Amino acid sequence: MTALTFADWQQRARDLHIEGRAFIQGEYSASAAGADFDCISPVDGRVLAQVASCDEADADRAVLSARMAFESGAWSRLAPAKRKAVMIRFADLLEANAQELALLETLDMGKPISDALAVDVPGAARALRWSGEAIDKIYDEVAATPHDQLGLVTREPVGVVAAIVPWNFPLMMACWKLGPALATGNSVVLKPSEKSPLSAIRMAQLAIEAGIPPGVLNVLPGYGHTVGKALALHMDVDTLVFTGSTRVAKQLMIYAGESNMKRVWLEAGGKSPNIVFADAPDLKAAAEAAASAIAFNQGEVCTAGSRLLVESSIKARFLPMVVEALKGWKPGNPLDPATNV
Template sequence: MSTPTSRSDWEALAASLTINNQAFINGEYCDAQSGETFECTSPVDGRLLTQVASCDLADANIAVANAREVFEAGTWSKLAPVKRKQVMIKFADLLEANADELALLETLDMGKPIKFSKTVDVAGAARAIRWSGEAIDKIYDEVAPTAHNEIGMITREPVGVVAAIVPWNFPMIMACWKLGPSLATGNSVILKPSEKSPLTAIRMAQLAIEAGIPPGVLNVLPGFGHTVGKALALHMDVDTLVFTGSTKIAKQLMIYAGESNMKRVWLEAGGKSPNIVFNDAPDLKAAAEAAASAIAFNQGEVCTAGSRLLVEKGVKDELIGLIAQELKSWLPGHPLDPDTITGAVVDAQQLNTVLGYIKAGEEQGALLVQGGKQVMAETGGVYVQPTIFANVTNDMRIASEEIFGPVLSVIEFDGMDEAIKIANDTIYGLAAGVWTSDLSKAHKTAKALRSGMVWINHYDGGDMTAPFGGYKQSGNGRDKSLHAFDKYTEIKATWIAL
């Protein structure tokens, strides 16, 4: 079929789509050992997409055993880096070749617009796999400076078996940020997608085999966090656990690691990112456009969402008006319409969470400027208007807790010192934006912010060369860039007497 160009094209493709709903272990699709399944329902219109295998401890044991066996056999772990690179690039090529199918699965599964599922999610996933593959034969080991009768070598080795637990908001990209460096360095991986959006992970597993990744190197176990997720976190033969999700679950995973085998745990958790606009912002309209996108893109279901807009009081009223106007173009539409840029939130539970925070904002005295209501309920899907609150203080729940929805809290400040104080007054430290024409102020503010990423005069910048991660309770470790490879390798010192 030719590339879909209209809503009717995408709906026709959806009607003919075959959805795989099984686990993937040792190169083959299979049901959960228990035979249990869970419902996979589309937030687009509420219809049941399929019943997905619900894995638990028994499935985790089988997957880990197979992953360990193939790792020890060395068919992938001991393959020359240049050979692994070739397979990884082919894997990326296959993701791109199946872009329409993968994008459609992503949209049906978690509600994001098909426009972004294809141009952001599939493209970003393929880019992550290809970039890691391209990098692996360019990462050198080290030779220590020694006396003439000694040689000291510092070498990297794959850690072994990696369990990767990924979230529902960017299922493909988050998976591939982890699969890229973990597979490229020679590890075996068990991928546990969110039960809210498992479909693309299940499909990608087959494409990995087609690319030449040996059976057992990549396994996919759909299921719930408290069953198969917990089983992987407690497993004595999992060497490294990587996770993206909430801070609450991240803390629990650290406990499980301590209760089991002290496995390495790398966590990318929540955010409540400040987007700081000073009176001397170089382009207030550009700041408004970025602020609207930073809270409405992906329905606000973004860990780096600019959910706290800190505005110097001289431009506050003008900026709020500009953002309100910008957000009118971010009203929800049908996700399979190529012109739609805001889709459905992931499910009814998340919709109720977002609406609950909106209610809390009003009850705590914030001023509801715009939005705040569920829309398109007649479709059977779950949609909410992008929402602006003014007169917010940093102690309000809408300003201190991660909502994971399109709810913007506008907080006024007076001067750089107060802006920095408010921005850092949070348990999180993932990302931040700064808008100013003053170069010195930009640098001083960026250096003072306790945040893993700071964007100056734009929001959500960077590419695969820049590390992604945060300070404080936003987690540890970094995705993307060469720094990501640190999570998936052991460093060995070998000292030789000549």
């Protein structure tokens, strides 16, 4: 396939159809209150679309849809080999629509199109495919018990999973949650960040095309203090998964305790130092790694190397190497394939 040029991507951006509605029970629909918000591109400040601003009523509708789908057994009790085949088709469809999904990521979040195409979409597809491949390879257990007793350990879906994901890797973070949840037979209500909801909204339709039954994957765009809070407090959500700030993660734990003590899985905060010692075998490579650790994805990474700890004996020699390495990270229009920041 011929690589697209800057002009090609600009034209595709002009021609792109953007869906901004919520996705519930296998269909796009407006929010219950009819409320929308502007989805603004950080690339140039223009309004990309009007996106449904979901609230508690939408959360109730989506959770009910997810619960009904789960109880029906159409997905939760589907034969593992068949569920695996659907998950792999889902991953294949992400790859088949890679250019559209990458363009949505870039316009919505601002990352370079080269990264969206080479990192984000393939990473999202790999997450789905890995979980799908694991479906028929993870077994239950027979516990070691006395001869007149039988102890069995079984792994079963929990039911309805609410997933709240951040804006820095919108599609990939969503698939890190969706892969394990869907593979094990759960239904999911996904709340993308209000700053970057577009790829999740588009992906929901691909899930239906792959064969995931209606209601198994629902997408609710909106704000954390409205629909996010409603999902965290919902009495019929069995598990809540989240990636984001430590402050919000603490609040979600409170909401879980205030409701049904739902199981909560959190990836909160981050940022770690790079540490370089005098005996590093290749200081130039270390300098390039340190530059990449803070510059990649504009530094908008939960493991960004936001601090650099250097042994004092090599400081004078090493820091100029880092400065030189950072010169290769030049900001530009993210639709230009040559842009890396």
